[in-house]
Amino acid sequence: MTMTIPSITIIGAGLAGCEAAWQAARLGVPVSLHEMKPQKFSPAHHSPNLAELVCSNSLRGASMENAVGLLKEELRRLGSLFMAAADATKVPAGGALAVDRELFSAFVTEKIEQHQLITLERQELSELPAAGAVIVASGPLTSDRLAESLRAVTGDSLYFYDAIAPIVSASSLDLGKLFKASRYGKGDGDDYLNIPMDEPLYNAFVDELLAAEKVPYRDFEKGVHFEGCMPIEEMAGRGRETLRFGPMKPVGLIDPATGKEPHAVIQLRMENRKATLYNLVGFQTKLTWPEQRRIFRMLPGLENAEFARLGSMHRNTFINSPQLLTPLQQLKSAPRIFFAGQITGVEGYVESAGSGFLAGVNSARLALGYAPLLPPPTTALGALIRHITNTDVRHFQPMNVNYGLFPELPGRVKKKERRSLLAERALADLDGWQQAMD
Structure with missing residues (x-):
């Protein structure tokens, strides 16, 4: 049987x-x-x-x-x-x-x-x-x-809410304003593209994040975020230096143009094997799409950035x-x-x-x-x-x-x-x- x-x-x-x-x-x-x-x-x-x-x-x-x-x-x-x-x-x-x-x-x-x-x-x-x-x-x-x-x-x-980070086209980046490096020299040294920021640029960027238009919550939604995927504007609202100790921390990265550690750094991570797309590391956001284009194009090397995907937020159950x-x-x-x-x-x-x-x-x-x-x-x-x-x-x-x-x-x-x-x-x-x- x-x-x-x-x-x-x-x-x-x-x-x-x-x-x-x-x-x-x-x-x-x-x-x-x-x-x-x-x-x-x-x-x-x-x-x-x-x-x-x-x-x-x-x-x-x-x-x-x-x-x-x-x-x-x-x-x-x-x-x-x-x-x-x-x-x-x-x-x-x-x-x-x-x-x-x-x-x-x-x-x-x-x-x-x-x-x-x-x-x-x-x-x-x-x-x-x-x-x-x-x-x-x-x-x-x-x-x-x-x-x-x-x-x-x-x-x-x-x-709770999960946020998706933007992705940019590699061909649209001004590589002369970026430098290749992995934190503390790990990997091959060119796995990430880095945007160095001095203190005035960093402060201006934070100001724009705080003032930018956000996508409003719907009536049934509660503004509760998972700490591991916090929108950058929420982090900026916790204190001016929060981003420098979070996704924009410069520790372990040296700008070859100055030989020094920048005030802040935004890292772009390779999104695919062909290196045609890069992800803005830690840049989950609830900013409206027009505001994302405007503010992220303030960044050195991203002035003409083409976004393959813009950030968004969605409900998680x-x-x-x-x-x-x-x-x-x-x-x-x-x-x-x-x-x-x-x-x-x-x-x-x-x-x-x-x-x-x-x-x-x-x-x-x-x-x-x-x-x-x-x-x-x-x-x-x-x-x-x-x-x-x-x-x-x-x-x-x-x-x-x-x-x-x-x-x-x-x-x-x-x-x-x-x-x-x-x-x-x-x-x-x-x-x-x-x-x-x-």
Whole structure:
């Protein structure tokens, strides 16, 4: 007698949804993956391909001195589709891992479409299925109709705002006014273009940001921003020097024209492998588009800038995960329903993929009759999931992975050695967990 393996329905084919589908299918469980594109697009998405990167092409630090670097290495060792795509489509970015966004998305789309156990349904799923295992990975821009269905089972939805940085055409830049360098000399030294600013220019720029016209909030929106993606005008409003200690910090950059560190620096990061597009690093904004063109063209080298994309802001939706989810990302009131990705309150591309990885693995294990597995809290993956499912429900906010989420090391540890020791412990514990999972 042949056993029929129940299938898993996944809503949303972004980073978390695709990763979840891939992991479940790897374990031999059939998957129905629902994606509303290209029939319907969110305000921030434009490509019909899956796993579209929107806010940036950067997957942040590559070194394990940063917890996100450790998380990437964990996912790489675990056979993540996300990391396979990232490694195959990476572009130079100094000490960061950045990808060619179009190639990245095309890579994931091809893998998903070709897998025999994954059925890709190109239509909006506006209601939760009445039965069977479900992974909700609809992302921070969940459609209004699906959001209404989710409210029926969660009873609690929250909102914050994400901002998209502008992208400029490389051919429109005056390179004579810029200099190539990576902070502290990391990378090849020419991964970033830098706009040096003296104090008068910096002050004039801040004045313009503060006085500029912003896109107003709609009545139902609340002006709450995730700290890791704060609009530049919001940062400028916190104090005149705030930008100099944030995205415009000059530390580690020397202007070859003067031999000195500028008063402030704006970095442009390569957006694609052909280096035809550059992203204004950290320049998420809610300025109106005419104001963006006017103010950013004040900058040296950008006087004739052609904008391939202007900045914008959009609503992001996430649930109160500590209140609603088990440590396995299952809905406490209906364990057949998993949540994954940014809708759970993990923040960032890598974190979303990690959340999707776990939802895919554990939903598949349950379908196969095996016990689910929770990664050790000493790993980046475990520390992140532990945070979103085991923290104060009254003050829950989206969170990037960081070493502050990890259990402390035993005994006294030198500060400069702490991160490397945390990473060593994490990878050792990951090996043991992976053997149990296999």
